[in-house]
Each structure stands twice: as C-alpha cells, then as structure tokens.
Amino acid sequence: MSGDRPPHRAYAEAVAHIDGPDGFRAPDEWLLDRDDTGLLCAQYWYRRTAPRTATDRERTEMPERIVPAVVDGVTGEPVSPATVLALVDGDHWPHGITVAWDDTTGWSWNTLDEYSEVYPEGWEPLPVPVLASPAALHAVLEPLFAGQDHDLPVQRAEWAPHRPDTLVDHVAARRREQAR
Numbered sequence: 001m002s003g004d005r006p007p008h009r010a011y012a013e014a015v016a017h018i019d020g021p022d023g024f025r026a027p028d029e030w031l032l033d034r035d036d037t038g039l040l041c042a043q044y045w046y047r048r049t050a051p052r053t054a055t056d057r058e059r060t061e062m063p064e065r066i067v068p069a070v071v072d073g074v075t076g077e078p079v080s081p082a083t084v085l086a087l088v089d090g091d092h093w094p095h096g097i098t099v100a101w102d103d104t105t106g107w108s109w110n111t112l113d114e115y116s117e118v119y120p121e122g123w124e125p126l127p128v129p130v131l132a133s134p135a136a137l138h139a140v141l142e143p144l145f146a147g148q149d150h151d152l153p154v155q156r157a158e159w160a161p162h163r164p165d166t167l168v169d170h171v172a173a174r175r176r177e178q179a180r
Helices: 009-017 058-059 134-145 166-179
Strands: 029-034 038-047 078-080 097-104 105-110
Touching: 009 029, 009 038, 009 097, 009 134, 105 134
Parallel strands: none
Antiparallel strands: 029 038, 038 097, 097 105
C-alpha cells in the first residue's frame, strides 16, 4: 500500500469500531490491504469464543466488553472476577470466525482453525451489498456469531459516509470496469 491514506480505511474503521474502538463488537484483530491489481481488501478476526477473566487494561480501557467483578457486600472481597464475555458462540465456532471484504465481491466469512487460519474452501458470502453499512453488516453478523449460519437476514443498507468518500467512487469505477 502506498503511504497515502487508503480509500477504504474510513470504511474499515467504521465496521471495526461500530460501537467504539474497544467496544464489545470490535474484532480481536483487523487489517487492510491493496493487492497488486488494486483490489482493496479488509479482514477481521473474531476469536472471543468463551468468557474469560478481564485484564487490568480491559477493566480500565474497555468497560463495554466486561461484566464487572461481583464484590461481597460485607467483606468487600471479590466473589467473582471481572469477565470478558464471549462474542462468538464457541460451541459452533470453537476457534472463532473471520470476516473479509474486497471491493469487487463484497463481504464473506469463514471459520478459523486452531491456528487462526481459514479453510480455503469454506468462504461463504454474506447477504449484504458490497458497500454495506456497518450497521447492516453487524445485523447479519449477530446471528452468525450466535452460531446461525443458514438463512442469515438480508440487509440492503449501504455505506453513507458523512463526507465525500473516494471509496464509493472507487467501487463504482471497478463495477464499470467489470461490466466491459
């Protein structure tokens, strides 16, 4: 990628940070790329498949992700620690899932193996437009995270940035190229 701000950065950040940079639905990891052909890509990894004890950083910087510690009302001692809740149903997706986007085919998802790698033949499209709004995408991801991978709700809302966005123009140009 060049040193310039990639045209899909604002879109990828809006998806990753739908409820704040450290919000409950934030991915565990995400990245942007542009391949040699100019294809714009983003990928998100969601690995929180079981509740776990919150770290000091999570307790102070990510309160949206945790259930606070339960404290004994008499002694003031913790009865249970602050807990980070699972985002993805670990019974269905024991190692989590990944969600990917590119500017020609749009959104798809895949399960992760124990090494956070994907199964190459396992990519499934998500029923959203290429430039789905972050809210529309998360409306589809919510049942997917819960283990429902069939009959996901179709969402049609598209990305509508608050300022002119070169990504909208870029995707439109790619569609025109493909139509030729």
